[in-house]
Each structure stands twice: as structure tokens, then as C-alpha cells.
Amino acid sequence: MKSWWRPSLRVPASQPLSQTVEQLNQWQPEILIAYASMVGILAEEQLTGRLQIQPRVVYPASEVLTSRTRNQAKEAWGNEPFNQYVATETASIAAEHLACRRMHFFDDLVITEVVDEQYRPVPAGEYGAKLLVTTLFSRTQPLIRYELNDSVRVSTEPHHCGLPFAVLESIEGRVEDSFSLPAVSGGEVLVRPLVINRIMDIAPVSGWQVVQQADSGLVVLLTGAHDGMTDETLANQISESLAQEGVHIPYIRIEHVSEIPKTAAGKAPLIKAYRP
Structure with missing residues (x-):
């Protein structure tokens, strides 16, 4: 697509990643604006060599920008992204x-x-x-x-x-991204995403998503896991972080997947709270 002031390309975040990489390689954007989760995915593609673009500026938006994604973008393109x-x-x-x-x-x-x-x-x-x-x-x-x-x-x-x-x-x-989890003292505790982010930001993985189940258990999806941390260690760290918030968590299950599931809009949310 073209705007009145500058040619632009709009790529649906929900389309296959390989198609997005091909389009961006052909387009060679000067400015990259994307969901924060997609910035992390594209930075990983750049670091593997499949994506080969050199944007002057990267603008993550619409989702919380984690320290991991910020560092990935800087490593991939040489400059820190500008959070919006x-x-x-x-x-x-x-x-x-x-x-x-x-x-x-x-x-x-x-x-x-x-x-x-x-x-x-x-x-x-x-x-x-x-x-x-x-x-x-x-x-x-x-x-x-x-x-x-x-x-x-x-x-x-x-x-x-x-x-x-x-x-x-x-x-x-977003409040909708917060977990309502069983409290040690009874009732429920509202747990903000940052309680999980502070653990997952330093985990040696390329991508992650924490999904709350109907029984309040948590399933942690991981992609591109590197050496240096076992599933048991990661589960224990998450459990300890939640315990500090007064949470009694039934279980934490780690699953390794090839790709983090996206929403219909193309976002790959880090936190998926259970909503009956």
C-alpha cells in the first residue's frame, strides 16, 4: 500500500511467518512498526539469517515490550527500538x-x-x-x-x-491479561503479567506464552529453548515468584512447541488468562 507521504507495506501479523519474511526481504523497510511480540519473532528471524532487512527505526506497539524483546531487536538491527x-x-x-x-x-x-x-x-x-x-x-x-x-x-x-x-x-x-489464581489464604489473587515477565525475560528461550487452564493450572509454551535451564528449574522459578504474591498454584506444566499460537488479529500474547 502507499500513503500520501511515503510508500508503505501493511503485512497481516496472522499470515504465515515465512510469507512475512519473504515480503519484508523484498520490501526492505526503512521503518518497522509491529506488535511487540512480532518484533521479537522478526528479530529472531533476522538473527538466524532468514530475514535480512536493515530498518533505521523499529517501533514496537500494542503490547508490553519486554526486556528480552528489546535486547533481541537491538542485537538484530543495531539500535534499541522505540517503545510506544x-x-x-x-x-x-x-x-x-x-x-x-x-x-x-x-x-x-x-x-x-x-x-x-x-x-x-x-x-x-x-x-x-x-x-x-x-x-x-x-x-x-x-x-x-x-x-x-x-x-x-x-x-x-x-x-x-x-x-x-x-x-x-x-x-x-491489560487487566484482562491478569491471572485470577487461588490464594494461599483462601479466595483469589489478581496476578499482573509482570510477575511472570520478570522470570521469562531471562529464560533461555526464543519465545514463550503462559496459558491459564480452567482448573487454574498454568501451561508454559516454549520455542527455541537453549541450553542452561531445565523445565523443572523454570517451573520452580515461576512457582516461587507466584508464591511471593500469595498464590497457591495447582501445577505448572512446561511444553515445547514449534510456534507460539497467535490470535485471529495476529498477536502472540505472552499471557493468556482463562476466561470462561
């Missing part, structure tokens, strides 16, 4: 700034409010349950306090990069 916080309904909400490598809100384009479950303001330095977004640029159909079920935290630290905009310090992920 984007929603389909509102367009870009925040993005990394080159001078400081911190994510700044686009305060001149959107008004963002971090709130709790009862829509009360949450102070900077604490995670909220939702984000309310008001767009300042959409005249045809403005969005006023549009609700995103994202848990984010605004930084309290001063920044000296020159931008006057607030800093988005951390994104825990």
Missing part, C-alpha cells in the same frame, strides 16, 4: 524520547487520567486499574474519558530532557 504506548481508538498515547529513553505522554494531543476501580484518581508512583483518555485532535468523533483497562504508573522522578510532558514509568498490561 498506542491504542487503536486513540492512536499514540506515549512514546520513548531519544534524549532520555523514557516514555513521555503526548500531553498536547491526549489527556490521560490514571484511576482505580472506582474511577478515583491514582497518584503518580502507583499503578492504577484503568486509564481514561480524552483526545484533543479528533474533531469528527472526539473521545472523552475513553476507558482503557490498562494498569499503568506515572513517574514521580524529575526529568531533564527538555520535554514538559509527564513520564509513563511502567505498564503492567
Whole structure:
């Protein structure tokens, strides 16, 4: 496809990976914008030599960018990717700034409010349950306090990069991506994705996905496992991380697969919570 200002190629993330690699090799993009999970997959293809592109800039979006994916992209293409916080309904909400490598809100384009479950303001330095977004640029159909079920935290630290905009310090992920797991003390505990991410980010694998089962057990899918960690060790580390959150997990099962399953939209979510 071509835009009015620059030729562009739109590739469905749901199509076979080999087809995507072939199209990108032919196109040779200068700028690569993709789901964060797809950036990791394409970086792995680049490192194996099947993908041979040299984009000047890589923009992951629409999913939490893990440290592993960031490092993979840097190794594959020589530069750190620029993380973006984007929603389909509102367009870009925040993005990394080159001078400081911190994510700044686009305060001149959107008004963002971090709130709790009862829509009360949450102070900077604490995670909220939702984000309310008001767009300042959409005249045809403005969005006023549009609700995103994202848990984010605004930084309290001063920044000296020159931008006057607030800093988005951390994104825990969508509330829908959180696990409700049995608590040691009874009832359930809501477990945010970062509890799993901090273990899996350093696991010697190319890709992963944690799938909650109907009985609250967890199945961990792995691709491209390297030497250095046994399945038992990984399961124990995840179990210990969950125990710190007060969780009693029935079981953790490790499975090695050739490819991480994708959604109909082409995303390969890291966390798949059970939703009856």
C-alpha cells in the first residue's frame, strides 16, 4: 500500500511467518512498526539469517515490550527500538524520547487520567486499574474519558530532557491479561503479567506464552529453548515468584512447541488468562 507521504507495506501479523519474511526481504523497510511480540519473532528471524532487512527505526506497539524483546531487536538491527504506548481508538498515547529513553505522554494531543476501580484518581508512583483518555485532535468523533483497562504508573522522578510532558514509568498490561489464581489464604489473587515477565525475560528461550487452564493450572509454551535451564528449574522459578504474591498454584506444566499460537488479529500474547 502507499500513503500520501511515503510508500508503505501493511503485512497481516496472522499470515504465515515465512510469507512475512519473504515480503519484508523484498520490501526492505526503512521503518518497522509491529506488535511487540512480532518484533521479537522478526528479530529472531533476522538473527538466524532468514530475514535480512536493515530498518533505521523499529517501533514496537500494542503490547508490553519486554526486556528480552528489546535486547533481541537491538542485537538484530543495531539500535534499541522505540517503545510506544498506542491504542487503536486513540492512536499514540506515549512514546520513548531519544534524549532520555523514557516514555513521555503526548500531553498536547491526549489527556490521560490514571484511576482505580472506582474511577478515583491514582497518584503518580502507583499503578492504577484503568486509564481514561480524552483526545484533543479528533474533531469528527472526539473521545472523552475513553476507558482503557490498562494498569499503568506515572513517574514521580524529575526529568531533564527538555520535554514538559509527564513520564509513563511502567505498564503492567491489560487487566484482562491478569491471572485470577487461588490464594494461599483462601479466595483469589489478581496476578499482573509482570510477575511472570520478570522470570521469562531471562529464560533461555526464543519465545514463550503462559496459558491459564480452567482448573487454574498454568501451561508454559516454549520455542527455541537453549541450553542452561531445565523445565523443572523454570517451573520452580515461576512457582516461587507466584508464591511471593500469595498464590497457591495447582501445577505448572512446561511444553515445547514449534510456534507460539497467535490470535485471529495476529498477536502472540505472552499471557493468556482463562476466561470462561
